Amino acid sequence: MDKKDLKLLEILQRDASVPLAQLAQEVNLSPTPCWRRIQKLQEAGVIARQVVLCDAGKLNVPLTVFVSIRTSQHNEAWTRRFVEAAAGIPEIVEIYRLNGEIDYLLKLAVPDIARYDAVYKRLIQSVELADVSSAFAMEVIKSSTVLPLDYALERRQGAA
Amino acid sequence: MDKKDLKLLEILQRDASVPLAQLAQEVNLSPTPCWRRIQKLQEAGVIARQVVLCDAGKLNVPLTVFVSIRTSQHNEAWTRRFVEAAAGIPEIVEIYRLNGEIDYLLKLAVPDIARYDAVYKRLIQSVELADVSSAFAMEVIKSSTVLPLDYALERRQGAA
DNA sequence: GATGAAAGCTTTTCCCC
DNA sequence: GGGGAAAAGCTTTCATC
Numbered sequence: 001m002d003k004k005d006l007k008l009l010e011i012l013q014r015d016a017s018v019p020l021a022q023l024a025q026e027v028n029l030s031p032t033p034c035w036r037r038i039q040k041l042q043e044a045g046v047i048a049r050q051v052v053l054c055d056a057g058k059l060n061v062p063l064t065v066f067v068s069i070r071t072s073q074h075n076e077a078w079t080r081r082f083v084e085a086a087a088g089i090p091e092i093v094e095i096y097r098l099n100g101e102i103d104y105l106l107k108l109a110v111p112d113i114a115r116y117d118a119v120y121k122r123l124i125q126s127v128e129l130a131d132v133s134s135a136f137a138m139e140v141i142k143s144s145t146v147l148p149l150d151y152a153l154e155r156r157q158g159a160a
Numbered sequence: 161m162d163k164k165d166l167k168l169l170e171i172l173q174r175d176a177s178v179p180l181a182q183l184a185q186e187v188n189l190s191p192t193p194c195w196r197r198i199q200k201l202q203e204a205g206v207i208a209r210q211v212v213l214c215d216a217g218k219l220n221v222p223l224t225v226f227v228s229i230r231t232s233q234h235n236e237a238w239t240r241r242f243v244e245a246a247a248g249i250p251e252i253v254e255i256y257r258l259n260g261e262i263d264y265l266l267k268l269a270v271p272d273i274a275r276y277d278a279v280y281k282r283l284i285q286s287v288e289l290a291d292v293s294s295a296f297a298m299e300v301i302k303s304s305t306v307l308p309l310d311y312a313l314e315r316r317q318g319a320a
Numbered sequence: 321g322a323t324g325a326a327a328g329c330t331t332t333t334c335c336c337c
Numbered sequence: 338g339g340g341g342a343a344a345a346g347c348t349t350t351c352a353t354c
Binding site for chain 2: 050
Binding site: 179180181191192195199 | 346347348349350
């Protein structure tokens, strides 16, 4: 992985519909080696997938909700039930296990507060949760799938 | 927007590299009307962009950090400075203004805790923050850019 | 609106440097 | 590892129903 690869990733993370010929030009390469680089990035799993991003408002889910969950039950059976229940709910788009006060953080995409409450009820029906608190996004200031590339060239354990 | 459009979005949100011929088959359409539907979804902004998603680990930013920020200064000048400073830092991938206790929630992608601290210092140098607390993702259980489609067909204000 | 076929591009391969 | 040209494949348009 070198600077040209990073340049390609920088472009493709923002717009994957750029034609190969133009990509090649941007990195001062001809289409063939440029194509081979992208192919390698895919095979290596650096490029994980190619997707379309939809507009949440246009899909009638303009409200982003963050749900903080604390649990008293830290056993494996509970965890499995929780993960299965939560991961299967399409409104729950992200789930993280955190350190510190909060055990799990969930990010939801819903139409409104009433619909959030419906999802909330569905979730607490499936698993026992010690403490749940939610916060609503009043404003999305930045929302990006673009990862920083500044660290990718550093030597690290397990690097390709 | 009808069921066929939703089916297309469902597929494309997961994999935008599916050839048109296959997409058409999945929705029982021939390539041309299928293509026109996708075109319309793009023009309407339902499909906002097409991107590649990278593997955070392979880019040497395996650590996701959530930063909760409280501020005492709720004036416009402070907000502008904060937003400009935070949005310009590539490690900060998402920024939300929340209701309730926490004013802002940030999501970061960094190599390790030390690098998180460096970003943290950069941020507090730019703007005054009343209270900052961070939580590290020990485990990413679900991380998806797939929005729920179940509400898209409902009648709503401003719907296309 | 849907269809099938042609036209125009892009991607992918092949061979050479 | 990079380059040029041919081959294959896909997307986009067009004429027709």
